[in-house]
Structure formats: structure tokens, C-alpha cells
Amino acid sequence: MREFFVENEDAPELLDIPRYSISHVALRFLIARKWDYDFAMDNIRTYCRIIRNIGKPNIHELETYFRTGTTWVHPEHLDKNGRLIQFVFPGKLTSGLKSNVDYRIAATFYVYNEGFANHPEALANGITCIIDLKNVPMNMEKGAKKFVNALQDTYPARMGRVYVLNTPWFFKFVYKIFKVFMKKKLRDRVRVNSIEQLLMM
Numbered sequence: 581m582r583e584f585f586v587e588n589e590d591a592p593e594l595l596d597i598p599r600y601s602i603s604h605v606a607l608r609f610l611i612a613r614k615w616d617y618d619f620a621m622d623n624i625r626t627y628c629r630i631i632r633n634i635g636k637p638n639i640h641e642l643e644t645y646f647r648t649g650t651t652w653v654h655p656e657h658l659d660k661n662g663r664l665i666q667f668v669f670p671g672k673l674t675s676g677l678k679s680n681v682d683y684r685i686a687a688t689f690y691v692y693n694e695g696f697a698n699h700p701e702a703l704a705n706g707i708t709c710i711i712d713l714k715n716v717p718m719n720m721e722k723g724a725k726k727f728v729n730a731l732q733d734t735y736p737a738r739m740g741r742v743y744v745l746n747t748p749w750f751f752k753f754v755y756k757i758f759k760v761f762m763k764k765k766l767r768d769r770v771r772v773n774s775i776e777q778l779l780m781m
Contacts, residue, residue, distance in 0.1 A: 581606060581621065594631045595624070596693065608696070611703045612736040620736075627734045631689075634682035645687045648672045653695035662705040663740045664695040671715030681723030685730045692735055706738030714746040718754075728761040742770045 585591050585602065595605045609620040646652070650672045654665040666688075696703055732739065744751075751772075759767055 581624075584621065584624065588628060590632065591624075591628050594628045594636060608703055609736040612706075612738055623734065623736060627736070630685070630730055630734055634686060636686075639690070642683070642687050642690060645683055651684075651687055651691055653691045655695075655698065658699060658702055658705075659708045661708070661740060662702055663708045664692070664699060664702050664706070664737075666691065666695070666707055666709045668709060668711045669714070670711070671713065671717075681726050684723070684727060688731065689735060692737060696737065703737065706740040708740050709742045710745065711742065712745045713748060713751065716748060718748075718750055724758050725761045728758060728766075732763055732766050739766055739769060742766070744770065744772045747772055 581602075592602070606620070606624075609623050610617070613619040613623060649669060651666065651668045654667070657665065659665050692707070695707075762770075
């Protein structure tokens with residue numbers, strides 16, 4: 581791992597090491613990948629490559645996105661399995677942000693980082709994602725491959741469960757596109773529910 585940081589001088593900034601530490605960041609990736617060192621290192625390389633390509637944003641650059649309420653992590657509570665709870669409302673995206681996949685990736689990484697900073701005990705358990713598709717546009721699949729790959733192969737956390745609510749009539753057609761890019765493990769963790777069903781869990 582030391583060789584990687586020697587060869588990639590920008591890695592500490594890309595991995596937010598000025599804020600944390602190399603050992604802290606390394607531990608996050610190792611825990612997320614069940615202590616598989618090679619898998620964790622591949623993950624770190626991919627994470628750095630993606631952040632390098634899209635540019636490392638700061639909170640001021642993302643303020644417009646966050647004001648829409650499109651994605652956020654519950655600041656206080658974890659779910660019953662000790663996972664972070666992420667809420668996603670893609671239907672709230674404004675027209676200028678709908679097509680910007682890089683913004684969506686950067687914002688998602690940011691809220692995850694903040695969530696795990698507040699709840700480090702959730703690192704081993706991962707994330708429960710609740711996606712509300714109310715008012716989502718028919719072109720919701722735009723950038724699907726880039727976004728799905730960034731989440732399932734890059735961010736150092738396991739996606740424990742994904743609940744999809746308020747699905748529009750065209751969801752089953754769009755989901756077929758998403759499924760092409762999703763690994764079987766992630767596909768098996770997706771549940772399409774009503775709000776009532778989710779509240780009963």
C-alpha cells in the first residue's frame with residue numbers, strides 16, 4: 581500500500597487523508613472488502629481514478645445539489661442492522677443537474693463520508709438505501725452504467741439493502757437497463773416496496 585501512495589502523489593488528497601489518516605482510510609477499504617487486501621487495493625485505485633476524472637468537489641460546489649434534497653444520510657439513526665440509512669429522491673433533481681452524473685456520484689460519496697464520520701461503527705455493516713421514485717423522469721437511466729459502477733465497485737462500503745418506493749409505470753423497463761450493470765450480489769439486495777410495506781419491516 582505504501583508503494584501506491586509513493587507512485588500516486590495526489591492519492592492522499594483524493595482519499596481525503598488530510599482530514600483522516602492513511603491507516604483510517606486503509607481500514608475503511610479493508611473492512612468494506614472483508615479484509616481482502618487485493619480487493620481493497622483495487623477499490624482504492626478505482627476510487628482515486630474516478631475522483632481524479634470527475635474532480636474532487638467541495639461542499640460549496642455541491643450546495644446547489646444538496647438544496648434540492650435529492651440525497652442525504654440520516655444524521656442520527658442507523659437501521660436495525662447497524663447500517664447507515666441513505667435517502668434518495670431523484671425526482672427532486674432540477675433540470676440543470678439531471679444529466680450531470682458526476683455531480684450525483686460526488687454528492688453520494690460526500691454524504692457517505694459524512695455519515696461514516698458520524699457513525700464509524702457502521703463501517704462493517706454498510707448502507708441501507710431508500711430510493712423514492714416519485715416524479716422521476718423517464719430518462720432516469722441516463723448515466724446508469726457510470727453511476728452504478730461507481731457505487732458498487734468504488735465506494736468502501738457494502739450496500740446492505742436497497743428499497744425502491746413509488747415506482748412509475750415505466751420502472752420495469754428502465755430497471756432492466758440498470759440490472760445489466762449491477763452485480764448479482766447487488767441485484768439480490770434490491771426490493772421494490774410500498775411505503776406501507778417498508779414501515780412494517
